[in-house]
Amino acid sequence: MLELIVISTLNGVLFGMLLFLMASGLTVIFSMLGVLNFAHASFYMLGAFFGFQISRWLGFWPALLIAPLLAGAIGAGVERYGLRRVHRNGHVAELLFTFGLAFVIEEVVQIIWGKSPVDFRVPALLDFPAFTIFSTNYPAYKMFMLLVSIAIFIGLLIVLKKTRIGLIVQAALTHPHMVGHLGHNVGRIFMLVFGVGTALAAVAGVIAGPALVTQSNMAGLLGPILFVVVVVGGLGSLPGAFVASLLIGLVQTFAVSMNGSLSGAFGPLSPAYASTWLADIWGVTVAQIAPIMPYVLLVLILILRPMGLLGTRDT
Amino acid sequence: MSEITVSAAPPLPAAAEKFKFYGLWLAAAIVLLLLPRIFGSGGSLTTFSLIGISIIFSLSYNILLGQTGMLSFGHAVYYGLGGFLVIHAINILSANKLPIPLPVVPLIGGLTGLAFAALLGWVSTQRSGTAFAMISLGVAELIASSALILRTFFGGEAGISANRTKLLKLFGWNFGPQIQIYYLVAAWTLIAVIAMYALTRTPLGRMCNAVRDNPERVQFVGYNPHVVRYLAFCFSGFFAGIAGALAAINFEIANSAYLGAVQSGTVLFATYIGGIGFFIGPIVGAIFVTFLSLGLSDLTQVWQLYFGLIFIAVVLFAPGGITGLLMMHRPLLKAGTLSRMLPSYAIALLPTLAMIAGGILSLETIVHYTVNPGDDSHIKAFGVSFDAASPYIWAMAAILLIGGYLVARKTWTWVGHAWDDATSVAREKGIAP
Amino acid sequence: MTAAIELRRLEKSFGEVSIIRNISLSVAQGERHALIGPNGAGKSTTFNLISGYMAPTSGNVLLRGEVISGLPPYQINRRGLSRSFQVTNVFANMSVWENLRCAVLWSTGQRYAFWKNIDNLPDVRDRTAQILTDINLTARRDVPAGLLTYAEQRALEIGITVAGGADVILLDEPTAGMSRAETERAVALIRRLTEGRTLLIVEHDMSVVFGLADRISVLVYGQIIASGTPEEIRGNPKVREAYLGEEAA
Ligand SMILES: Nc1ncnc2c1ncn2[C@@H]1O[C@H](COP(=O)(O)OP(=O)(O)O)[C@@H](O)[C@H]1O
Ligand SMILES: [Mg+2]
Numbered sequence: 003m004l005e006l007i008v009i010s011t012l013n014g015v016l017f018g019m020l021l022f023l024m025a026s027g028l029t030v031i032f033s034m035l036g037v038l039n040f041a042h043a044s045f046y047m048l049g050a051f052f053g054f055q056i057s058r059w060l061g062f063w064p065a066l067l068i069a070p071l072l073a074g075a076i077g078a079g080v081e082r083y084g085l086r087r088v089h090r091n092g093h094v095a096e097l098l099f100t101f102g103l104a105f106v107i108e109e110v111v112q113i114i115w116g117k118s119p120v121d122f123r124v125p126a127l128l129d130f131p132a133f134t135i136f137s138t139n140y141p142a143y144k145m146f147m148l149l150v151s152i153a154i155f156i157g158l159l160i161v162l163k164k165t166r167i168g169l170i171v172q173a174a175l176t177h178p179h180m181v182g183h184l185g186h187n188v189g190r191i192f193m194l195v196f197g198v199g200t201a202l203a204a205v206a207g208v209i210a211g212p213a214l215v216t217q218s219n220m221a222g223l224l225g226p227i228l229f230v231v232v233v234v235g236g237l238g239s240l241p242g243a244f245v246a247s248l249l250i251g252l253v254q255t256f257a258v259s260m261n262g263s264l265s266g267a268f269g270p271l272s273p274a275y276a277s278t279w280l281a282d283i284w285g286v287t288v289a290q291i292a293p294i295m296p297y298v299l300l301v302l303i304l305i306l307r308p309m310g311l312l313g314t315r316d317t
Numbered sequence: 318m319s320e321i322t323v324s325a326a327p328p329l330p331a332a333a334e335k336f337k338f339y340g341l342w343l344a345a346a347i348v349l350l351l352l353p354r355i356f357g358s359g360g361s362l363t364t365f366s367l368i369g370i371s372i373i374f375s376l377s378y379n380i381l382l383g384q385t386g387m388l389s390f391g392h393a394v395y396y397g398l399g400g401f402l403v404i405h406a407i408n409i410l411s412a413n414k415l416p417i418p419l420p421v422v423p424l425i426g427g428l429t430g431l432a433f434a435a436l437l438g439w440v441s442t443q444r445s446g447t448a449f450a451m452i453s454l455g456v457a458e459l460i461a462s463s464a465l466i467l468r469t470f471f472g473g474e475a476g477i478s479a480n481r482t483k484l485l486k487l488f489g490w491n492f493g494p495q496i497q498i499y500y501l502v503a504a505w506t507l508i509a510v511i512a513m514y515a516l517t518r519t520p521l522g523r524m525c526n527a528v529r530d531n532p533e534r535v536q537f538v539g540y541n542p543h544v545v546r547y548l549a550f551c552f553s554g555f556f557a558g559i560a561g562a563l564a565a566i567n568f569e570i571a572n573s574a575y576l577g578a579v580q581s582g583t584v585l586f587a588t589y590i591g592g593i594g595f596f597i598g599p600i601v602g603a604i605f606v607t608f609l610s611l612g613l614s615d616l617t618q619v620w621q622l623y624f625g626l627i628f629i630a631v632v633l634f635a636p637g638g639i640t641g642l643l644m645m646h647r648p649l650l651k652a653g654t655l656s657r658m659l660p661s662y663a664i665a666l667l668p669t670l671a672m673i674a675g676g677i678l679s680l681e682t683i684v685h686y687t688v689n690p691g692d693d694s695h696i697k698a699f700g701v702s703f704d705a706a707s708p709y710i711w712a713m714a715a716i717l718l719i720g721g722y723l724v725a726r727k728t729w730t731w732v733g734h735a736w737d738d739a740t741s742v743a744r745e746k747g748i749a750p
Numbered sequence: 751m752t753a754a755i756e757l758r759r760l761e762k763s764f765g766e767v768s769i770i771r772n773i774s775l776s777v778a779q780g781e782r783h784a785l786i787g788p789n790g791a792g793k794s795t796t797f798n799l800i801s802g803y804m805a806p807t808s809g810n811v812l813l814r815g816e817v818i819s820g821l822p823p824y825q826i827n828r829r830g831l832s833r834s835f836q837v838t839n840v841f842a843n844m845s846v847w848e849n850l851r852c853a854v855l856w857s858t859g860q861r862y863a864f865w866k867n868i869d870n871l872p873d874v875r876d877r878t879a880q881i882l883t884d885i886n887l888t889a890r891r892d893v894p895a896g897l898l899t900y901a902e903q904r905a906l907e908i909g910i911t912v913a914g915g916a917d918v919i920l921l922d923e924p925t926a927g928m929s930r931a932e933t934e935r936a937v938a939l940i941r942r943l944t945e946g947r948t949l950l951i952v953e954h955d956m957s958v959v960f961g962l963a964d965r966i967s968v969l970v971y972g973q974i975i976a977s978g979t980p981e982e983i984r985g986n987p988k989v990r991e992a993y994l995g996e997e998a999a
Contacts, residue, residue, distance in 0.1 A: 038447045084633065091636040094388050097450060098589060099632045101390070105582065106625040113619055114687045222578065226458045229451040237448055282467040290466055297459035301440060304452060308443045325879040325888045327847060329869065518868055520860040527852045530841040536823035537801065537833060538914055539856030548862055
C-alpha cells in the first residue's frame, strides 16, 4: 500500500509538472493575447515528433534543444501571420483559427509519420532504474523528466520575477486590459510570448515522448485535459494552473492504480440487475474511470466555484 | 396602434410580402417533394438525407454560435445521445409491439437532447466566451468517455443497432426503402427549419442576440444572461437530438462516433463555413460541407487536410462564411454598382487559382513522398495525373505557388480599391450604411 | 416619504485600495440629483454599487426603503432602477430599433417567451416607437448601433436606460464628449424623459448641473464632502477649494 502511494505520488507529480509545463504557456498566452490557444497540445505533439525525428538524425540531446526551438519558431510564425490577422475578427475567430490549426497539424503529422505510434526510445544514457523502492524499480528517465520540468519551472519563476519581459507578463496577468498600452513593440512581445509558450509545450512533448506513446492522436487525447486544467485553476491564473496541474496529475495517477469497484465494495450483485446496463456502473473499476476523472472534477468545480480555484476573471 | 407607432415603427409586412414569405416555405416544401423525381438514384437519396440531417444539426448549432454567441466544442453530445436513445426506443417499441410509428420517433431523440441539455446546460452556461467553449469540450469528453465505459447501453466500440422496419406501419410504409427515409428526413427538416426560424423571431430569440452582442448590458435591461444562454442551450440540444435521431434511423445504428469530437468539429466547420451571421448560413454550410466531404474523399487521399485548410482560410479571409461573402454584395446589387466589381474579380481569379493549383500540386507531391514513398510516382489527384518525381512538376508547382501568390496579392489590393469605390457610391445613394 | 435611493455607510475597496469611503446619501423620490467630483473620485463606482454591477465591501443600498445591495443587476433593474454607462454600452450589431425593443421587453412582461412572435406584440411596438421618437432617432431606426455617430450612440444609451420605464434613473456622464449644441439637445432630452422620475446624474458640465439638478452632492476621494441645493453648493467654501476652484482656475 505504502509502495503504491509513493510510486503514484511520484508519477502524479511528474504528470502534473508536465501538464504545468503546457498550462503555464497556455495561461500566459491567454492573459496577454486574450486567446486560448486550442492548438497548444498540438505543439506538444509537434515537440514529440520533432524530437523523435531529430533523435534519429542527431541523437536525443540535440533533439531536446532543437525540437522546442523549431516548434517555438512555428508558434511565433502562427502568431505573426495568422493570429494577428484574425485578431480584428474577435476572440471567437481567434479560438476557431487555433481550432482549425490543431486539426491541420494532426492531419499533417498523420501524413508524415502515419497513424501508428512511432518508436521513440529513452536515450541509452538514462535507460536504467534510478532507485528501487520496496520491490519497484523507478526509471531514471522519469526522474530526468521530473528534474527538467522542475528546472524549467524555476527558470520561469526567475524570468517572471527578475526580467523586464517577466514584469510585463506579470502586469498582463493581473491587469489584462492594460496590455494594449505596452507601446509600439507590443507585436514583438506577443510573438515572443507565443513562441516561448509553444516551445515550452514542445519541451514537454520531447521529454514525454519516450516515456508515453508518441502518436498522432496524442494532442487530441491531452488537449481536453489541458483545457480542464486551465478552467479548473481559473482562466488566466498562473498559480491556479499550477495547483490544478498537480491536482489533476495526482487524481488521475491514483485513480489508474486503484482496482476497486462498487461491486467489489458492496459484494456481488443480485442476479436480477446483472444483465442490465446498471451492471456497467456497478462493475466498473476506479482505474477504468480514471480517464473521466478530470472532467468530473471540472463539473464539480464549476458547480462549487464557477470561476475556478484561483480565478478572478470572467472572460 | 398609436400615431407614433405608425410613423416610427418599422412597417408591418404587407399582404404581398406575407404571401411571398409563406410562398417561400411552400416552394421549399414542393422542391423537397419533387427532388426524388429528378435525382432518384439510391446514392442521391442517401446524400439528400444526410444533407437534411446536417441542416438540422448545423442550424441547432447556430442557435448557440450565431444567435447567442456561444462557441461549443461538444455539440455532438446531444446529437449522439438522441441517436442512441432512438435506437433503444425502436428496439423497445418493436419488441413490445407498441403502436408508435417511426415518423414520431425522432421526437424521442429531440426530447433526449433536451433532457441532457437541460441537465448539463445549467453548469455549462454559467460562463460565456472562452470558458464556455472549454467547458463544452470537457463535458463532451466526459460523456464520450463514459459512453465507452457503459458498454451495455452504448454497445462499446461496435455501437448498437436496430431494425427500423419493425414498427407500426403508417399508410403501408415500413420505412425500409431509402425513398421513404428521404421523405421522413425531408419532412422533419422542413418542420425543424421552420421552428428554428420562428424561434429567432420571439422575445427569447431577440434576447439571445442581445446576449451575444453584450451580455453585460443585458443584465441592466432586466434579463439574466445565464437564463437566456441556458434556454438557448436547451433548444439547441432539442434540435440536435432530432438530427441525431434521424441519423440513427437512417443508418439503423448508433455508435460512439456520434458523440465524439470529430462529429462536434464537423458541425462547427459546416456552420462556420456556411456563415453564422444569417439564418440560412448553416443551411448553405451543411449542403456545401456534405458535398465537399463526399466529393473530396474521391479526389484526394488527404481530403481532411484540405478540409482543415479551407476552414482556416474561411476564418482568416471570410469570417462571415459563404453567406457573409454573398450578402456583402447585396448593397452593391441594389445600388447597381456590382458590375464595377466584376472586372477586378475576374483579374484576381486567375492568379488566385494558379496559386491554389500550385499549392495542391506541392501538397500532393509531398504526400506522395511521405505517405506512399514506395509507390509509382505517376499519381492522380483531383482527376489530374502527373509524375510526382519529375523536376518539371516541382518547378511548375513552385512557379504557380510563388508567382501566383505575388500576382494574387497585387490583384486583391485592386479588388479592395474597386470595393471601396463601389460601396462609396452605394453609400451616397443611401443604400449601404 | 421613503427616499428613492438611500446609501448607508457604503464602502468599496479594490484589494488594498479603498475607493468609496463611507458614503451616506439620500435621494428623494422625484428629485433630480447631481453627483459631481473630480475624475477618479469614485462616481462611476458608486453607480456600479447602486446598480448591482459590483457588491459593496460594506454598507447598504436601499431602493424605496428595501435593501438591494447584493442583488444581481437584473433583479435591481426589475425593481425599477435603470442606469446608463459612461462608456457607451449598447448592442452594437443590432439595429437601433432592436436595441430599444430589447430594453422594453422585460417591462412589458414578455420575460423569456419563446412562443410569441415579437412583431405581433402591439404593446412592445408602441413603447419602442415612443422611445425611438423621444430620442429623435427615427431616421436611424434600422442602422446597426455600432455605426451610429457618437452623439447618436449617447442618445441611444439614454433611450435604452429609460425604455424599461424604471422610475429611478442613473445617468453616468451622458453629455461627455458632446459639442455645445449636442449637449443642449441632450439635456432637453434628459429633462423630458425623466419628468416625474427620480434622477441621479454624474455630470462634468457645471452649466448642465446647475441648470438641471434640484440637489447636488460632491464626491472627492470617495467621500461626500458636501450635499445640498445648487445655491448651497455654489457657496460652499470646501467645495470651491476641493473642486469648483479647479474649474475656475
Ligand atoms: N474594477 C476596478 N478595479 C480596480 N480599481 C478600480 C476599478 N474600478 C474603478 N477603479 C478605481 O476606482 C477609482 C474611481 O474610479 P471611478 O469610479 O471610475 O471614478 P469617476 O467615475 O469618479 O471618474 C479610480 O482610481 C479607478 O482606477
Ligand atoms: Mg466615471
